[in-house]
Amino acid sequence: MGHAKASGLTLDDVTPGQSFTSASHAIDANQIKAFAREFDPQPFHLDDDAAKDTFFGGLAASGWHVAAITMKLLVGDAAPFEGGVIGAGGEISWPKPTRPGDVLTVTSQVLEVTPSRSRPDRGMITMRSETRNQRGEVVQVLTARLVVPRRVEAQV
Amino acid sequence: MGHAKASGLTLDDVTPGQSFTSASHAIDANQIKAFAREFDPQPFHLDDDAAKDTFFGGLAASGWHVAAITMKLLVGDAAPFEGGVIGAGGEISWPKPTRPGDVLTVTSQVLEVTPSRSRPDRGMITMRSETRNQRGEVVQVLTARLVVPRRVEAQV
Numbered sequence: 222m223g224h225a226k227a228s229g230l231t232l233d234d235v236t237p238g239q240s241f242t243s244a245s246h247a248i249d250a251n252q253i254k255a256f257a258r259e260f261d262p263q264p265f266h267l268d269d270d271a272a273k274d275t276f277f278g279g280l281a282a283s284g285w286h287v288a289a290i291t292m293k294l295l296v297g298d299a300a301p302f303e304g305g306v307i308g309a310g311g312e313i314s315w316p317k318p319t320r321p322g323d324v325l326t327v328t329s330q331v332l333e334v335t336p337s338r339s340r341p342d343r344g345m346i347t348m349r350s351e352t353r354n355q356r357g358e359v360v361q362v363l364t365a366r367l368v369v370p371r372r373v374e375a376q377v
Numbered sequence: 378m379g380h381a382k383a384s385g386l387t388l389d390d391v392t393p394g395q396s397f398t399s400a401s402h403a404i405d406a407n408q409i410k411a412f413a414r415e416f417d418p419q420p421f422h423l424d425d426d427a428a429k430d431t432f433f434g435g436l437a438a439s440g441w442h443v444a445a446i447t448m449k450l451l452v453g454d455a456a457p458f459e460g461g462v463i464g465a466g467g468e469i470s471w472p473k474p475t476r477p478g479d480v481l482t483v484t485s486q487v488l489e490v491t492p493s494r495s496r497p498d499r500g501m502i503t504m505r506s507e508t509r510n511q512r513g514e515v516v517q518v519l520t521a522r523l524v525v526p527r528r529v530e531a532q533v
Contacts, residue, residue, distance in 0.1 A: 260445035263452055263461045276463055276524065284464050285445045289416035292441050296419060305419045307432055308440050310470025310518075362466075368432065 229303035232344040233372040235334050243299035243327040246290050248282060250321040256286040281318035287325070287361045288313060291352045294327045300348065302369045309345070311365035317358050324355040332364070336371065343370050385459035388500040389528040391490050399455035399483040402446050404438060406477035412442040437474035443481070443517045444469060447508045450483045456504065458525045465501070467521035473514050480511040488520070492527065499526050 250269070257266030261283035264271035272280045292306070300306045319325065329350040336344040346369050352361040406425070413422030417439035420427035428436045448462070456462045475481065485506040492500040502525050508517040 256445075260449045261452060262449075265461065276460060283445075283448070285441065285448050288444065289412075289439075289441045292439070293416045293418075296417060304432060305421065308471070310468070312466070312468050314466025315464065 229301050229305075230369075231303045231372040232334060232336060232346065232369045235302075235331055235346060235369070237331050237333060239331045241299040241301070241329045243294035243329075244297055245324050245326045246294060247324045248286075248290065248319060248321065250280060253280060253282045253286065253321060256289070257283055261285060277318050280321055282320070282323075284313075284315045284361070287315065287319050287352060288363065290325055291327050291350060291361060291363060294325070294352075295329065295350065299327050299329050299350070300367070302346070302367065304368075304370045307368040309366045309368055311363055313361065313363045315361050317354075317360045319354065319360045323360070325352050325360065327352050341371065343368055345369070385457050385461075386525075387459045387528040388490060388492060388502065388525045391458075391487055391502060391525070393487050393489060395487045397455040397457070397485045399450035399485075400453050401480050401482045402450055403480045404442075404446065404475060404477065406436060409436060409438045409442065409475075409477060412445070413439055417441060433474050436477055438476070438479075440469075440471045440517070443471065443475050443508060444519065446481055447483050447506060447517060447519060450481070450508075451485065451506065455483050455485050455506075456523070458502070458523065460524075460526045463524040465522045465524055467519055469517065469519045471517050473510075473516045475510065475516045479516070481508050481516065483508050497527065499524055501525070 265275040265277040266283050269280050295306050327350050329348050331348050333347040346367045350363045351359050354360055421431040421433040422439050425436050451462050483506050485504050487504050489503040502523045506519045507515050510516055
């Protein structure tokens, strides 16, 4: 990987507690239904009327749609790491449904920074990202393990 | 919710160890790039040439794209629960990249079945879903907590 022209944050630039805030994304019924048709075709994601008699009591976005929008916002500006946002995995939960008309924003906080023992050129960052709607309600919590390169001069 | 015409499995029909296998989904470069343009616009998901010089060493699907395809396969037939596949959250990891041309299949196993203490009409199933490519390599592991209704006559 070409670290010489690094413009993003390397592992050595990041400390626990550091936080980032994203731009926002407005979700509407058309987006919800289009994602659902392709990936999660269930009545509560597809049809306003059919959704009323379900667990959700009305149209709601697929959780994986919320995860995908969260990723869009992280890649945009809320996880400015060198080499990109490369997730190895993590924990995800959806405490509340996301509804048509919601405006989503992501706030992220670095929890841990761990240099690799076996690979001197990289390490792992654990980052908690909360996705909130326009009322400040948390609709998704993602605690992700991200692969982040080290600064070149730190690789001794 | 209308449980009277139940056709899916309720919490009372499921036991730990029970397993399900999905249909398959073939992913290609166009799908990978289309998803990435909308949700994960990073070079290693967007452009074959640009991907060569990255962590992935070539075009790879967004992990969230793999998650979304996994959901499609689960909703299709590999998680046939009454009321649908309703995830409260879970753990996800991507042990290997998903590449253009891969054919993905999901095998799921029920780990735990837990009736709700406060809600007699429902409970939680913990299910581990492994998404494999055509070589049998696991490209995603999802351990999800699903909300599943109880059988009506069991709600005493």
